[in-house]
Amino acid sequence: MMNCKEAIRLMSEEMDRDLAGSDRFALRLHKLICVGCRNYHKQLTFLRQACQQPLAADDITPPPPI
Known part of the structure; x- marks a missing residue:
């Protein structure tokens, strides 16, 4: 099972490149x-x-409340 530290690293990498299928699946499972x-x-x-x-700050929609 992936830990949070590894998940954070993969989330950052995901912003710059496509993840391998196994990493993408493991990250999705961890976020669930x-x-x-x-x-x-x-x-x-x-x-x-x-x-x-x-x-223009009016165009940015904040994330939904937690």
Whole structure:
């Protein structure tokens, strides 16, 4: 079973490249079980979206409340 440290590393890598099938499956399984990593992934996705947007803050939708 994947631990949170490994899941965080894979989530970061996933932002830059496609993961291998086994890594993608293991990460998906871990996020189904781990609420903390699920929330971290939402926050990471939000930050990436915010950094790619122009400075108009009205266009950025925050992640849903936890």
